Amino acid sequence: MARTSPAEFVRQVRQEMNKVTWPTRKEATVSTIMVLIMVFVMMLFFLGIDSVFSWAIQYILGLGN
Template sequence: MAKSNPLVFLQQVRAEAAKVTWPTRRETLITTVMVFIMVAAAAVFFLAADQAMSWGVSYLLSLVR
């Protein structure tokens, strides 16, 4: 494996980082809000699914007694 010069490596890293298209503050805000909305929707969905399964299992177990 060829040894690389750390200075050259850092220059290459800076050159590649300059090519990155960074999101604007507005895009970051919109994406963050959408993530929070999706997390809340997933939490409500899993709460409802958990409650439905809990009620179903409780009902089935009450039939066995």
């Protein structure tokens, strides 16, 4: 593999950074809101699953009276 000088490396990095398409503020906001909604939905899902398993184990072990 050929070695590149630090100056050449910086030039290549700048060229690649110019190719990057950054999201707009609106796209970033919508994506953030969607992530927060999905986290909340998954939190409720795992809370429900955990509650069901907790109830089942207590029932099996006879701790539920």
